[in-house]
Amino acid sequence: MAAHILAIDQGTSATKCILVDAAGRMVAKATAPLSEYLPLPGWVEQDAEEIWQSVLQAVQACLAQVSGVPGVQVAGVGISTQRESALVWQRSDGRAVTPLLSWQDQRTVALRDRLSTDAVEKMVRERSGLPLDPMFSALKLAWLLDEFDPQREQARSGNWCAGTVDAYLLGRLGADFVTEVGNASRTQLLNVHTGDWDADLLALFGIPRQLLPRVHASRGVFATADKLHPALEGVPVLSVMADSHSALFAHGGFEPGQVKATLGTGSSVMALAPSGVAHHPGMCLTIAWDAGQGPVLALEGNIRAAGATLRWLADLFEMPLDDAVELASRSASNGVCLVPGFNGLGAPWWDTQAVGLVSGLTLSAGKSALMAAGLESIAHQVADVIDAMDQSVPGMRKLYLDGGPSRNPRLLDMLAGYISRPVVQCADPELSALGVAHLAGLQAGVWDWAGLKALARAQNDVPSTLAAAEVAASRHNWSHAVARARLRG
Ligand SMILES: O=P(O)(O)OC[C@H](O)CO
Numbered sequence: 001m002a003a004h005i006l007a008i009d010q011g012t013s014a015t016k017c018i019l020v021d022a023a024g025r026m027v028a029k030a031t032a033p034l035s036e037y038l039p040l041p042g043w044v045e046q047d048a049e050e051i052w053q054s055v056l057q058a059v060q061a062c063l064a065q066v067s068g069v070p071g072v073q074v075a076g077v078g079i080s081t082q083r084e085s086a087l088v089w090q091r092s093d094g095r096a097v098t099p100l101l102s103w104q105d106q107r108t109v110a111l112r113d114r115l116s117t118d119a120v121e122k123m124v125r126e127r128s129g130l131p132l133d134p135m136f137s138a139l140k141l142a143w144l145l146d147e148f149d150p151q152r153e154q155a156r157s158g159n160w161c162a163g164t165v166d167a168y169l170l171g172r173l174g175a176d177f178v179t180e181v182g183n184a185s186r187t188q189l190l191n192v193h194t195g196d197w198d199a200d201l202l203a204l205f206g207i208p209r210q211l212l213p214r215v216h217a218s219r220g221v222f223a224t225a226d227k228l229h230p231a232l233e234g235v236p237v238l239s240v241m242a243d244s245h246s247a248l249f250a251h252g253g254f255e256p257g258q259v260k261a262t263l264g265t266g267s268s269v270m271a272l273a274p275s276g277v278a279h280h281p282g283m284c285l286t287i288a289w290d291a292g293q294g295p296v297l298a299l300e301g302n303i304r305a306a307g308a309t310l311r312w313l314a315d316l317f318e319m320p321l322d323d324a325v326e327l328a329s330r331s332a333s334n335g336v337c338l339v340p341g342f343n344g345l346g347a348p349w350w351d352t353q354a355v356g357l358v359s360g361l362t363l364s365a366g367k368s369a370l371m372a373a374g375l376e377s378i379a380h381q382v383a384d385v386i387d388a389m390d391q392s393v394p395g396m397r398k399l400y401l402d403g404g405p406s407r408n409p410r411l412l413d414m415l416a417g418y419i420s421r422p423v424v425q426c427a428d429p430e431l432s433a434l435g436v437a438h439l440a441g442l443q444a445g446v447w448d449w450a451g452l453k454a455l456a457r458a459q460n461d462v463p464s465t466l467a468a469a470e471v472a473a474s475r476h477n478w479s480h481a482v483a484r485a486r487l488r489g
Pocket of ligand 1: 010011012081082244264
């Protein structure tokens with residue numbers, strides 16, 4: 001029997017499940033789609049029960065692909081999850097008592113503004129490593145408690161649990177009430193320098209300590225996977241990671257100069273943080289993982305809308321997403337710029353008041369120019385973050401890419417041009433699942449650190465074909481459009 005690792009990637013638009021063999025190859029893969037609910041402008045919710053069911057479906061569909069195949073034995077399970085999205089559930093049975101407020105949800109802008117003073121912003125930034133922003137879990141949990149438990153009676157009673165998707169899923173598996181340290185560092189309640197909840201941050205957001213899980217390293221024995229599938233009875237869950245962090249792990253990004261961009265609904269540009277270098281204020285300081293050697297810090301720039309922009313354009317023009325992406329890829333923007341400030345702008349601006357904007361319209365600008373501008377906006381936003389990253393992480397020679405949109409040659413060409421460096425395309429874009437599989441394999445003894453680093457990572461360096469003048473004109477146009485999107489009236 002050959003040891004395999006099953007890994008689950010619970011993301012915003014789908015839950016994916018992969019099976020990895022002892023050589024690190026993906027031998028099976030399945031996806032279960034998920035809904036998002038938009039009850040009011042700026043509000044984005046998901047249903048926790050639906051998330052759990054999508055996990056079960058993805059595992060079932062993945063294992064069905066190897067049913068009857070001799071020699072497959074699952075030695076361990078890894079779980080990576082979407083980050084920052086937060087909810088409250090009952091300790092007794094793990095059932096949600098609130099909706100999941102998505103990382104994209106902006107309903108807490110007013111609460112943010114009420115809390116914001118220079119001193120508070122500084123304290124929050126120093127302790128949590130993150131700007132005070134509605135994307136992170138703290139404001140979401142404050143809002144949920146104000147709505148569902150204004151006196152904090154349940155929150156203090158021990159009957160309720162609050163946290164991110166990793167802790168919720170572990171609860172459904174029957175694990176102790178724990179959260180993984182990388183996920184915890186995205187709540188804005190954790191002190192990134194101590195790796196534990198920060199009393200002043202808890203007080204600021206009105207979150208009782210009893211409501212929160214114990215913080216756990218990224219590897220260990222979290223639970224057994226019995227509830228996932230009958231074939232997994234007694235199989236341990238050996239690793240948990242935040243999805244973007246897991247992708248960095250899968251790239252083998254163990255040195256600060258190795259920078260990756262995960263392109264998904266939003267986008268995350270991340271590298272391990274070099275010690276002793278002051279970082280650009282547009283970058284977040286976050287805990288990447290604790291793979292057994294203590295918490296490791298990373299720098300990250302979060303982009304709110306990447307694939308989400310293409311989905312919005314597809315809906316606007318009532319086209320299937322694939323057709324919209326195809327049209328965007330073969331069209332020219334002809335000077336049209338689309339700044340996707342649907343929910344303000346994230347890194348490197350962190351401007352909740354920035355607006356969505358289209359500039360450079362002419363009478364001949366139509367659907368195809370807008371589509372092309374939407375695709376270009378992904379490359380421009382990543383390039384803006386790389387400009388900030390260059391000031392914090394010296395020595396970046398190329399940009400490693402993953403996520404669905406990293407399959408798009410036109411996007412890669414623009415990205416390589418805008419950052420003046422090659423981009424690296426991986427053979428399989430599903431790295432958020434692969435990284436946590438690697439860590440589970442390390443814990444299971446399928447490979448050691450040397451073996452993990454030596455695992456084959458099929459990659460392809462893509463240089464840009466864009467002329468320097470074209471790049472300069474496009475970047476110039478974009479920076480003007482961003483300035484307009486950030487203008488205060
Ligand atoms: O669901 P994804 O893959 O778009 O990732 C969501 C991120 O973790 C949000 O920070």
